[in-house]
Amino acid sequence: MKVFSIKELLDESPSLMTKEVFVNGWVKSVRSRRFIDLNDGSTIKDLQIVIEGSKFASDFLKKITIGIALRVFGTIVISLGKKQSIEIIAKEIKIYSEISHNYLRGTILQPKHHSFEKLREQAHLRFRTRLFSAILRIRHQLAFSIHHFFHKHNFYYIHTPIITTSDAEGAGKMFRITSFNLENIPNHGYLDDFFGCSTYLTVSGQLAGETAAMALGKIYTFGPTFRAENSNTSRHLSEFWMVEPEMAFYELEDNMDLAETLLKSLLNDVLNNCVEDLDFLNWSFIKNQKPKFEGQNIVEILYFIKQHSFARVSYSEAIEILLSSNLNKKGKFKYPIRWGMDLQSEHERFLVDKYFGVPVIIFDYPADIKAFYMRINDDSKTVRAMDVLFPRIGEIIGGSQREERYDILLNRMKAFQIDEKVLWWYLDTRRFGSAPHSGFGLGLERLVQFTTGMSNIRDVIPYPRTPKHADF
Amino acid sequence: MKVFSIKELLDESPSLMTKEVFVNGWVKSVRSRRFIDLNDGSTIKDLQIVIEGSKFASDFLKKITIGIALRVFGTIVISLGKKQSIEIIAKEIKIYSEISHNYLRGTILQPKHHSFEKLREQAHLRFRTRLFSAILRIRHQLAFSIHHFFHKHNFYYIHTPIITTSDAEGAGKMFRITSFNLENIPNHGYLDDFFGCSTYLTVSGQLAGETAAMALGKIYTFGPTFRAENSNTSRHLSEFWMVEPEMAFYELEDNMDLAETLLKSLLNDVLNNCVEDLDFLNWSFIKNQKPKFEGQNIVEILYFIKQHSFARVSYSEAIEILLSSNLNKKGKFKYPIRWGMDLQSEHERFLVDKYFGVPVIIFDYPADIKAFYMRINDDSKTVRAMDVLFPRIGEIIGGSQREERYDILLNRMKAFQIDEKVLWWYLDTRRFGSAPHSGFGLGLERLVQFTTGMSNIRDVIPYPRTPKHADF
Numbered sequence: 001m002k003v004f005s006i007k008e009l010l011d012e013s014p015s016l017m018t019k020e021v022f023v024n025g026w027v028k029s030v031r032s033r034r035f036i037d038l039n040d041g042s043t044i045k046d047l048q049i050v051i052e053g054s055k056f057a058s059d060f061l062k063k064i065t066i067g068i069a070l071r072v073f074g075t076i077v078i079s080l081g082k083k084q085s086i087e088i089i090a091k092e093i094k095i096y097s098e099i100s101h102n103y104l105r106g107t108i109l110q111p112k113h114h115s116f117e118k119l120r121e122q123a124h125l126r127f128r129t130r131l132f133s134a135i136l137r138i139r140h141q142l143a144f145s146i147h148h149f150f151h152k153h154n155f156y157y158i159h160t161p162i163i164t165t166s167d168a169e170g171a172g173k174m175f176r177i178t179s180f181n182l183e184n185i186p187n188h189g190y191l192d193d194f195f196g197c198s199t200y201l202t203v204s205g206q207l208a209g210e211t212a213a214m215a216l217g218k219i220y221t222f223g224p225t226f227r228a229e230n231s232n233t234s235r236h237l238s239e240f241w242m243v244e245p246e247m248a249f250y251e252l253e254d255n256m257d258l259a260e261t262l263l264k265s266l267l268n269d270v271l272n273n274c275v276e277d278l279d280f281l282n283w284s285f286i287k288n289q290k291p292k293f294e295g296q297n298i299v300e301i302l303y304f305i306k307q308h309s310f311a312r313v314s315y316s317e318a319i320e321i322l323l324s325s326n327l328n329k330k331g332k333f334k335y336p337i338r339w340g341m342d343l344q345s346e347h348e349r350f351l352v353d354k355y356f357g358v359p360v361i362i363f364d365y366p367a368d369i370k371a372f373y374m375r376i377n378d379d380s381k382t383v384r385a386m387d388v389l390f391p392r393i394g395e396i397i398g399g400s401q402r403e404e405r406y407d408i409l410l411n412r413m414k415a416f417q418i419d420e421k422v423l424w425w426y427l428d429t430r431r432f433g434s435a436p437h438s439g440f441g442l443g444l445e446r447l448v449q450f451t452t453g454m455s456n457i458r459d460v461i462p463y464p465r466t467p468k469h470a471d472f
Numbered sequence: 473m474k475v476f477s478i479k480e481l482l483d484e485s486p487s488l489m490t491k492e493v494f495v496n497g498w499v500k501s502v503r504s505r506r507f508i509d510l511n512d513g514s515t516i517k518d519l520q521i522v523i524e525g526s527k528f529a530s531d532f533l534k535k536i537t538i539g540i541a542l543r544v545f546g547t548i549v550i551s552l553g554k555k556q557s558i559e560i561i562a563k564e565i566k567i568y569s570e571i572s573h574n575y576l577r578g579t580i581l582q583p584k585h586h587s588f589e590k591l592r593e594q595a596h597l598r599f600r601t602r603l604f605s606a607i608l609r610i611r612h613q614l615a616f617s618i619h620h621f622f623h624k625h626n627f628y629y630i631h632t633p634i635i636t637t638s639d640a641e642g643a644g645k646m647f648r649i650t651s652f653n654l655e656n657i658p659n660h661g662y663l664d665d666f667f668g669c670s671t672y673l674t675v676s677g678q679l680a681g682e683t684a685a686m687a688l689g690k691i692y693t694f695g696p697t698f699r700a701e702n703s704n705t706s707r708h709l710s711e712f713w714m715v716e717p718e719m720a721f722y723e724l725e726d727n728m729d730l731a732e733t734l735l736k737s738l739l740n741d742v743l744n745n746c747v748e749d750l751d752f753l754n755w756s757f758i759k760n761q762k763p764k765f766e767g768q769n770i771v772e773i774l775y776f777i778k779q780h781s782f783a784r785v786s787y788s789e790a791i792e793i794l795l796s797s798n799l800n801k802k803g804k805f806k807y808p809i810r811w812g813m814d815l816q817s818e819h820e821r822f823l824v825d826k827y828f829g830v831p832v833i834i835f836d837y838p839a840d841i842k843a844f845y846m847r848i849n850d851d852s853k854t855v856r857a858m859d860v861l862f863p864r865i866g867e868i869i870g871g872s873q874r875e876e877r878y879d880i881l882l883n884r885m886k887a888f889q890i891d892e893k894v895l896w897w898y899l900d901t902r903r904f905g906s907a908p909h910s911g912f913g914l915g916l917e918r919l920v921q922f923t924t925g926m927s928n929i930r931d932v933i934p935y936p937r938t939p940k941h942a943d944f
Contacts, residue, residue: 005626005689005690026905027905041688041689067904068905069721069905069907096907097878097902099903103904104904124897125683125687127686127687128905136630136684137688151612154514156608156609157611158608158612159615159934160934161942161944162634162696163698163710163711163942165943173651175635175651176652176653176654177649180654182657190654195939197942198654211596212934214599216599217477217496223695238666239634239635241631248512248513248541425944426596431575432597433499433539433541433568433569433600434541435568461631462631462632462680462684465667468668470635470636470637471897472633
């Protein structure tokens with residue numbers, strides 16, 4: 001006889017009524033030794049198990065406590081309760097293992113409020129909470145939708161290397177990799193090391209991705225990337241997952257179109273497929289009175305973004321707007337803005353929340369504050385960069401049209417003091433059939449944060465890695 | 473006007489006949505300055521561009537050489553040639569950039585036979601070859617099908633950490649990670665390091681995956697894993713991608729069923745979606761007379777595996793078969809087999825190719841040659857392990873039912889000298905609602921090797937990492 005997941009039971013309940021089924025799960029609560037709420041992780045909803053009369057011995061029922069795993073055989077019936085549509089009248093119950101009451105004390109499995117910090121300290125158990133399981137189901141949907149979107153649009157998924165030899169990209173501080181014991185480094189150093197050279201954890205798959213796009217046309221990477229910055233904030237992780245599409249023959253406008261289409265498609269998929277998890281998060285979002293975007297809750301904001309065109313404005317225009325605007329309550333920004341500066345959060349928030357009221361794509365940034373590989377505009381001062389700014393989280397996507405002209409790229413590398421001998425293969429793509437191409441990076445965790453309304457990035461990834469934290 | 477990919481043009485050609493279109497791509501060959509074969513990576517097929525009469529200046533046409541990127545505007549017509557169904561009569565051609573003849577010399581872009589070694593040395597250009605682009609399109613299909621299969625079956629995709637603190641799993645030698653310069657390690661060593669402890673690159677996401685499965689029910693990981701073994705073989709990479717499903721409430725039989733269903737589903741997807749790439753690989757496979765499985769070429773073998781049930785045999789039965797079999801031509805194996813030994817390639821090949829003639833799942837291995845976390849059988853000598861053996865490549869999947877009993881797992885860890893203080897969180901899953909669960913690992917590169925018929929694993933991943941090689 002088939003074992004049903006609780007999601008399957010709830011989805012298919014009309015056709016299963018009065019049928020006998022097996023179901024597995026963990027006990028979320030027990031009431032009057034008569035009603036058990038069972039959850040198996042397939043959905044945020046619990047299934048109510050009903051214990052009738054004297055079918056089970058009292059000693060047996062005592063063992064059914066919060067957190068233990070059960071296998072239940074029983075009949076599906078319409079529930080008389082208001083909370084659930086169906087329930088199961090238990091005929092047989094198997095207890096997989098018991099839990100000592102002493103064990104449970106101090107764990108987050110105890111049915112009461114626990115802080116986010118405490119949940120993180122017991123990250124191996126927080127999968128069992130409603131909150132974190134809802135976040136992870138939405139994270140799954142987003143990851144799957146990313147693959148599905150690119151597959152549907154004829155992109156090829158490329159696995160770019162995690163172990164790299166160059167720290168040339170300048171995206172951030174890198175971790176080193178070695179096969180040595182750190183206590184006992186041989187005299188010849190890296191020459192004796194595993195790869196015969198210094199190796200690092202990648203900060204981006206872009207450069208390798210470009211080489212693939214210049215042959216396969218449209219590709220994307222989706223893998224872990226790393227930063228060794230000592231940033232202890234709610235926005236930074238040392239290890240996070242990034243999606244990086246790269247498209248031959250795309251110019252910056254095509255790149256912006258793709259970014260907007262992708263984001264709307266992903267939010268739409270979550271709205272269509274994660275209703276119950278979103279409802280739960282929305283409810284806790286409102287309850288916790290987190291910062292709101294123009295009074296909208298998280299579900300409303302997803303709909304809003306899906307339905308409105310993003311504003312597109314050049315960096316120079318954005319600076320004009322900021323300079324001539326009536327700013328915050330006191331009439332000025334904390335950080336005065338001028339052309340050539342990176343935008344601060346307060347500037348981004350002003351543009352997104354106050355001025356445009358929709359997500360904003362800012363393009364054509366000053367060359368000096370952007371990476372060497374971005375295409376120089378005819379003004380020689382700006383590059384074909386673009387950032388997509390969202391309410392609440394700021395930059396969600398950063399990208400550019402790439403410099404495809406060999407001589408100009410070489411000069412830019414020299415200006416950035418990047419050794420052309422290290423990136424010879426990257427330069428080669430500009431020697432053998434170069435063409436315009438573009439791409440961008442989308443951080444998965446930022447996207448999950450935005451979609452779930454979580455304020456700390458450590459709460460949207462199973463086991464966060466941050467300075468001094470690599471537990472589990 | 474929409475820019476079409478060549479794949480789109482060929483797929484939709486009936487509806488596009490006599491229409492004017494834009495198309496981009498790289499020149500694969502030029503004949504008599506009249507016919508250009510253009511490829512954009514979207515498909516292995518080239519699109520023929522026809523230059524009519526004196527439409528373009530001779531000086532302009534001279535610049536159209538192999539490898540350069542073009543944008544063509546023209547009319548789609550039925551081709552009179554036999555090689556292609558449609559072609560484009562060029563009206564406008566834009567040359568994105570030229571290639572110096574000197575540049576091309578010595579590169580694998582030159583239209584002649586190049587060795588696999590040479591292709592690897594120019595890994596940044598081999599995406600442009602038919603062979604490697606075909607392999608990567610199939611790799612993409614397999615990766616997408618893996619996500620699609622698990623999504624369809626209600627598994628959740630979990631990102632387990634790449635940076636780990638424990639080398640306890642025993643799956644292989646690990647790389648260390650540090651934020652230090654190796655030339656200048658501080659006195660306090662790892663305590664002063666980024667994470668405040670020793671950190672390594674993961675060899676498997678399984679243990680973390682188990683913690684998620686014991687809450688979400690059915691999960692899978694799909695990410696890079698690492699081995700610091702000094703293995704310079706055609707079967708080993710230092711960095712490779714692994715898929716690891718983990719299912720609560722699954723026993724070993726359910727695990728075997730899932731492995732077989734998954735593999736058949738993936739091969740079926742490739743057969744249905746990668747016809748042209750497979751045909752090309754099949755043709756080069758036969759041409760190169762690579763080792764064959766019972767005379768089958770790679771397409772036939774995919775069909776064969778899809779249509780036949782896998783044999784399932786216990787390790788002890790497999791040993792009996794090997795001991796009583798008439799072995800190789802000389803009547804014996806190079807490595808004599810006895811109960812308790814790991815099977816060698818020759819034994820696996822005998823069982824798969826000669827004895828069963830289908831893929832074989834071997835289960836219930838001796839406890840001493842398997843990992844600490846596998847469930848001990850009642851005989852106390854064997855564990856609920858399983859390996860799926862395929863023709864040509866041997867083991868493609870390794871998995872087990874996990875030991876869910878706290879006391880027995882703790883004893884096994886002690887026997888393997890694994891510090892329980894390091895894996896306290898793993899042990900915790902057996903204290904708080906433990907239940908039977910199972911999972912397995914599938915190496916993506918092995919699967920791509922099998923599907924494409926490639927004999928060296930370095931030829932199925934964009935930038936292979938092996939001892940002394942981390943180029944690009």
